[in-house]
Amino acid sequence: MPAENTGAPINGAPIDTAAPAAQDAAKNVPAPASSSATPTTSEKLTAAQLKAKAKAEKAARRAQVKEARIAVPAPSPVQEKGAAGDAKGGKGKGRQDGQQSLGKGGHLQVHRGSVAGRQPSSPVPEKDVRSGIPDCFSHVPMAKRIPTSQAHKDVHPAVLAVGQQMATFALNDSISRLRATLLAFAKVIESYETPKGNSLSRHFVPHVLNPQIEYLTESRPMCFAMGNAIRLLKGKVNKFDIDTAEDEAKEGLLEWIDFLINERITLAEYAIARNAAESINEGDTILTYGHHRLVEKTFIEAKRDGKSFDVTVIDDPFERSGQELAKTLRQAGIPVLYSPNLGGLRPKVAAASNVFLGGEAIFANGSLHASSGTADVAMSAMNAGVKVIVLCETINFDRDRVSVDSLTYNEVDPERNTGDCFRLLFDNTHDKYITGVITEFESGGGNSPAQAILALLRKQEDPLID
Amino acid sequence: MAPSQAAHVPTLDNLIKSFNNQTLEASIESLIFLLKRRQVKGDECAKATAHILRQVVAKSKWNDVDQLLSRVQSAGSRLARAAPIEPVIGNVVRRVLGLIRDEATEDRNADDLASEAASDIQSLTPSTNPNAHPPQRPAHVPVRPSPSVISTGLQVSKSMFNLLSVANPGDSPITGASTPMSQAQPASVHALRSEVMDGIEEILDEINQADDQIAGFSDIQIHPGDYVLAYQPSRTVERFLIKAASKRRFTVIIASHAFSDGASEPPYAMLRKKLNAAGVNTINLASNGLMAYIPRVNKVIFSAKAVYQNGGLLVDSGSCIAAQAAHEYLKPVIVLCPVYKFCPEDPSDEVSRGELGNPSSYVSYANGPAVDALEVENTVTDYIPPELIDVYLTNLGPQTRHHLASILADHYKTEDIGFSLQLGEP
Numbered sequence: 099m100p101a102e103n104t105g106a107p108i109n110g111a112p113i114d115t116a117a118p119a120a121q122d123a124a125k126n127v128p129a130p131a132s133s134s135a136t137p138t139t140s141e142k143l144t145a146a147q148l149k150a151k152a153k154a155e156k157a158a159r160r161a162q163v164k165e166a167r168i169a170v171p172a173p174s175p176v177q178e179k180g181a182a183g184d185a186k187g188g189k190g191k192g193r194q195d196g197q198q199s200l201g202k203g204g205h206l207q208v209h210r211g212s213v214a215g216r217q218p219s220s221p222v223p224e225k226d227v228r229s230g231i232p233d234c235f236s237h238v239p240m241a242k243r244i245p246t247s248q249a250h251k252d253v254h255p256a257v258l259a260v261g262q263q264m265a266t267f268a269l270n271d272s273i274s275r276l277r278a279t280l281l282a283f284a285k286v287i288e289s290y291e292t293p294k295g296n297s298l299s300r301h302f303v304p305h306v307l308n309p310q311i312e313y314l315t316e317s318r319p320m321c322f323a324m325g326n327a328i329r330l331l332k333g334k335v336n337k338f339d340i341d342t343a344e345d346e347a348k349e350g351l352l353e354w355i356d357f358l359i360n361e362r363i364t365l366a367e368y369a370i371a372r373n374a375a376e377s378i379n380e381g382d383t384i385l386t387y388g389h390h391r392l393v394e395k396t397f398i399e400a401k402r403d404g405k406s407f408d409v410t411v412i413d414d415p416f417e418r419s420g421q422e423l424a425k426t427l428r429q430a431g432i433p434v435l436y437s438p439n440l441g442g443l444r445p446k447v448a449a450a451s452n453v454f455l456g457g458e459a460i461f462a463n464g465s466l467h468a469s470s471g472t473a474d475v476a477m478s479a480m481n482a483g484v485k486v487i488v489l490c491e492t493i494n495f496d497r498d499r500v501s502v503d504s505l506t507y508n509e510v511d512p513e514r515n516t517g518d519c520f521r522l523l524f525d526n527t528h529d530k531y532i533t534g535v536i537t538e539f540e541s542g543g544g545n546s547p548a549q550a551i552l553a554l555l556r557k558q559e560d561p562l563i564d
Numbered sequence: 565m566a567p568s569q570a571a572h573v574p575t576l577d578n579l580i581k582s583f584n585n586q587t588l589e590a591s592i593e594s595l596i597f598l599l600k601r602r603q604v605k606g607d608e609c610a611k612a613t614a615h616i617l618r619q620v621v622a623k624s625k626w627n628d629v630d631q632l633l634s635r636v637q638s639a640g641s642r643l644a645r646a647a648p649i650e651p652v653i654g655n656v657v658r659r660v661l662g663l664i665r666d667e668a669t670e671d672r673n674a675d676d677l678a679s680e681a682a683s684d685i686q687s688l689t690p691s692t693n694p695n696a697h698p699p700q701r702p703a704h705v706p707v708r709p710s711p712s713v714i715s716t717g718l719q720v721s722k723s724m725f726n727l728l729s730v731a732n733p734g735d736s737p738i739t740g741a742s743t744p745m746s747q748a749q750p751a752s753v754h755a756l757r758s759e760v761m762d763g764i765e766e767i768l769d770e771i772n773q774a775d776d777q778i779a780g781f782s783d784i785q786i787h788p789g790d791y792v793l794a795y796q797p798s799r800t801v802e803r804f805l806i807k808a809a810s811k812r813r814f815t816v817i818i819a820s821h822a823f824s825d826g827a828s829e830p831p832y833a834m835l836r837k838k839l840n841a842a843g844v845n846t847i848n849l850a851s852n853g854l855m856a857y858i859p860r861v862n863k864v865i866f867s868a869k870a871v872y873q874n875g876g877l878l879v880d881s882g883s884c885i886a887a888q889a890a891h892e893y894l895k896p897v898i899v900l901c902p903v904y905k906f907c908p909e910d911p912s913d914e915v916s917r918g919e920l921g922n923p924s925s926y927v928s929y930a931n932g933p934a935v936d937a938l939e940v941e942n943t944v945t946d947y948i949p950p951e952l953i954d955v956y957l958t959n960l961g962p963q964t965r966h967h968l969a970s971i972l973a974d975h976y977k978t979e980d981i982g983f984s985l986q987l988g989e990p
Contacts, residue, residue: 232847234791234815234860415821415926416850421938428937435939438926439821440852441881442918442943444888471853474885477892504856514850518830521849525856 230516238522240510241265241318252309256285261317265512271391272321272458272494277363279314279324283331284355286310287348298347299338307332319509322459322467322496327358362493362538369538370489371395374454377487377536378407382451385410385484387475389419390456392489394426401430408433410446414471415439416514416521440471443478453479455527457490463500464529464548466490467507470522476531485533488548492537492555495548501526576608580615588623592616592639599647606652606869607799610771610904613643613656618764621660621757629668629756636660637983644983649919649945651870651878651907654983655976656767659904662977663763667756767904770959774902775803777959782808785863785898785957790814793857795866795886796821800900802835804865809842817861819849821882852882854889864890868901872911873972875950875965877901881918884946887953896954903958908972908981911947918943 227242243265246258253261260282263269269278290306292298311328314320320328334354338347374396378384384407386393397409409432413420424436437446447453455476459467466472466488476486501507504526511521535548539555579598583591595612598604604612620639626632640657647653778800786792786808794801794816805816816839818832830836836846849857858864864886870878877883877899890897921944929935956963963971 232815232845413926414852416852418926421927424938425933433939434937435941436927437941437943438923439882439942440885441821442941442946444884444946445917446941470851470856473855474853474889477855478885478888481888503859505859508856511850517845517847519850520847521851522856525853527855 227512227515230518231510232517232520235505235510235520235522238505238508238510239319240515241267241512242316244313244317249313250309252306253313254282254286254289254310256282257310257313261314264314265317272323273363273367273391273491275321276323276327276493277359280327280355280359283307283310284352287351287355290348292344297338297340297342298344299335299340299342303332303335307335321494322499323491323493326493326496330358331355358493362491366491366493366538367392367395370491370536371399373538374487374489374536375399375403375405378405378452380405380407382407383410383449384408385412385447385450385453385475385479386423387412387420387453387455387472388414388417388469389423390469390489392491393454393456394423396454396489397427397432398430401432408435410435410437410450412437412440412443412446412475414469417469440474443475444482447475447478447484448482450479450484453484453486455486455488457488457494458524459494459496460488460490460535460548460551461499461501461507461526462497462552463502464532464552465501466527466529466532466548467501467524468527470504470525473504473525473527473531476527480531480533486531488532488535490535490537492539492551495537495552495555497552497556502528576604576611579604579612583615583619588619591619592642596642596646599643599650599653602647605647605650607771609647609650610652610656611768613640613653614660614764614768614771616643617657617660618761618768621760621764627753629664632664632756632760633661636664640983648914649878651872651909652905654909655870655904655907656771658908658976658980658983659767660760660764661980661983662975663767664756664760665977665979667759667763671752671756771902771904774904774959775800778900778902778957779803779807781957781962783811785865785955785962786812786814787862788812788814790862791817791860793817793819793854793861793864793886793890795819795854795864795883796880797832797835797865798867798880798900800867800902801865802832804900805835805844806838806842809839809844813843815845815847817847817849817857819851819854819857819882819886821852821880852885854886855892858889858893858895861890861895863896863898865898865900868899868905869945871899871901871906871956871968872915873906873908873968874910875953875956875968876911877948877950877953878911878915879946879948881943881946884948884952887948891952897952898955898957899953900957903960903971903975906958906968906972906975908976915945916947918947919945 228236228240231238231240241264243262246262249258249261257279260269260278263278264275269275286306287302290298290302292301307328311320314324331351331354334351335347338350370392374392378396378400384397386409400407409424409427411420411424411427411434413424413436415438418438420436420438424434427434435446437443453475455466455468455472457466457468457472461467466476468488479486499507504522504524506526508525509523511523514521529548532548534546535551537551539551579595582594586594595604595616598612599609616639617636620635621632624635624639626635636657640653640660644650644653644657782804790812792805792814794805797805797818808814818836820831830848832846832848836848839846851857866879866883866886868877868879872878887897921942923940923942926942927935927938927940950965953965956965956968958971960971
């Protein structure tokens with residue numbers, strides 16, 4: 099009882115202070131250009147608002163818990179609008195400078211915070227879902243299905259669909275997610291019309307693109323390839339002169355997206371498969387883990403070259419994606435030994451001549467981000483003196499982030515997120531367990547360490563932005 | 565299908581009870597049957613073997629120590645051959661053989677004292693005059709090497725000769741022939757039988773108490789706030805953790821090979837319930853790869869199926885990954901292994917390759933194309949090389965691999981170490 103008594107006044111006070119703040123923000127919305135033009139007011143706003151916002155959130159959350167969704171429809175649209183406006187107004191600045199330097203890890207946190215501010219209804223279910231995560235993994239983000247009705251009103255339908263697919267893991271690996279995102283963004287660009295008095299290069303990113311990105315991130319933490327592509331896309335948009343005709347700019351962007359998909363995804367895939375297939379020798383036994391698109395392509399390519407070799411597929415019993423790979427390879431006429439788990443890995447690895455692994459991303463320190471279990475296979479292989487070759491497109495290389503353990507950048511499996519059953523989706527393979535990385539830049543061998551490629555990439559990427 | 569199958573499998577207690585009502589041969593056969601179907605495994609093998617050997621001692625016909633030894637050996641090797649992947653069986657057989665030899669020597673030593681006194685007086689070779697000996701004497705004469713039969717005066721140094729000669733079965737007919745007193749045997753046989761059976765009872769006690777004794781060391785190994793990775797916790801590990809939970813607050817991360825998502829309750833529910841009740845957090849990992857979690861973990865604990873004389877381990881598959889990952893991150897690997905799991909042999913090639921198990925839980929027969937296409941290997945045991953293990957926690961206390969030899973020397977007789985070599989003979 100006493101708790102409730104003290105609770106009531108606290109609840110009461112912030113709502114009063116929050117209301118004017120929200121109104122302020124609402125006033126700001128109609129003239130969004132002013133937020134960048136008058137940085138002083140926006141700064142003041144954020145300072146004053148941050149407190150009020152936090153309190154308003156708390157109050158809203160409590161109110162909502164009490165009402166248990168009965169009265170939601172009436173208050174929420176108002177609140178959402180107001181809060182959304184303030185999130186935008188407040189963010190305009192913080193976001194842009196955050197973006198350049200921070201990259202994804204940074205935004206993740208930013209996004210989560212802003213999301214909570216924008217949609218007071220979302221924290222409640224989110225809390226419930228995440229409450230089962232053991233304490234020591236509570237910092238790790240997790241994909242989450244957002245009902246399309248709860249998504250931000252500015253989210254483009256194409257992006258909505260992609261977000262749903264990502265949240266349900268229908269789009270799973272980094273490259274298919276990247277491709278879908280880029281295609282959806284192309285749709286967004288096509289349907290974009292610059293409001294009067296604005297230019298595309300100033301308006302598009304903060305007011306159109308960012309809500310899409312936020313929504314995607316919320317559905318599932320962005321993969322590093324997406325982070326890279328978005329960074330490039332933003333750079334591209336910012337390069338446009340303020341006077342560039344809208345059609346011309348849109349045309350340019352669409353062309354650039356096509357170019358990116360062609361160059362960094364389609365051609366890269368082909369080049370990597372070719373390069374890797376060349377490094378397979380007649381009579382080799384290649385061991386691989388799980389199912390990675392590039393590894394599969396490589397084997398098929400090598401078989402097409404007329405090489406005869408054996409493949410050992412080690413699978414993750416909790417995913418069983420390797421079975422598909424095993425079947426595909428079998429159909430292609432490659433002898434396959436399928437091991438459904440990591441049991442007996444030591445003798446199997448020792449019998450292999452090479453280990454091919456696919457990766458989700460490679461960090462600036464050369465460590466590999468790949469599906470969980472990859473690190474164990476790589477470590478076993480290295481200890482047995484077997485070469486470990488990683489196949490990875492350069493768009494997956496993250497030059498800004500360093501990861502030394504698997505708990506820095508990871509995701510919790512939304513299906514298995516309680517103490518009863520817990521799973522991280524990825525793990526981090528230290529670069530000492532990797533002999534070489536094959537990318538679209540390399541020609542065969544696969545003996546260059548990841549760092550060499552990062553340096554190369556730094557050089558290559560500059561002209562690409564232009 | 566699984567439950568109905570389980571219904572046909574007798575529990576170990578029932579099985580052991582049934583030994584009393586069956587003939588010896590039937591008991592052995594029924595155990596062999598279960599061993600071959602892997603329906604008795606691990607610690608149960610040890611217990612079942614000890615019980616069977618007790619039946620052998622109690623029920624089979626034998627007139628002297630040699631016969632008893634060969635009875636035990638033949639029964640033991642039949643069991644061991646039925647389950648070559650369970651070295652524990654061989655260990656128990658060796659222990660029982662050693663026990664019989666010990667009892668025999670003890671009796672003989674008692675005799676020797678008497679006979680030496682006698683020979684002093686008589687100053688003639690006493691063994692040529694068997695009637696002068698105490699009645700229990702003849703039962704042990706066969707064990708003795710022929711030289712000592714001739715001159716009892718040299719018996720003080722007999723143990724060395726014994727080692728060599730007893731292992732040689734060719735001796736027994738000779739010494740047997742020299743056994744002169746058949747009428748005195750029943751009493752001595754009876755005494756030896758009860759002594760050996762008491763000894764086997766002690767071995768059984770040791771097997772039963774080992775888990776608790778190991779658990780007694782838990783608070784030394786587990787510290788408050790630890791994150792302990794338990795890989796497929798066996799009963800030994802469960803007891804260890806529960807004991808530790810009564811004194812410490814820590815977190816247990818349970819990793820296992822695989823568990824079906826469709827199962828009604830999460831695996832190790834009982835263990836987790838008990839640990840949670842004691843205030844210890846548990847996390848069930850649904851992951852085969854452990855490298856991701858090891859940085860969080862302070863120590864890795866699992867139990868061994870067997871420890872070889874080089875310190876290598878036979879374990880459930882997947883434990884090797886846990887050990888390797890922990891080793892990479894320099895986290896201690898603690899293996900719980902009661903002394904009866906120490907084998908005085910080196911691991912064979914089959915052991916290091918691992919035993920293959922039933923793959924149907926991974927690729928089901930319903931999945932025709934996959935069954936057709938795939939060559940599936942579900943390895944169920946792993947071999948872990950000794951360098952990955954930091955502590956061998958036995959019921960006698962923690963050991964390192966450098967001192968395993970002394971444990972082996974304490975528990976097995978040199979002449980029985982070759983027991984497994986006889987397995988090849990039918």
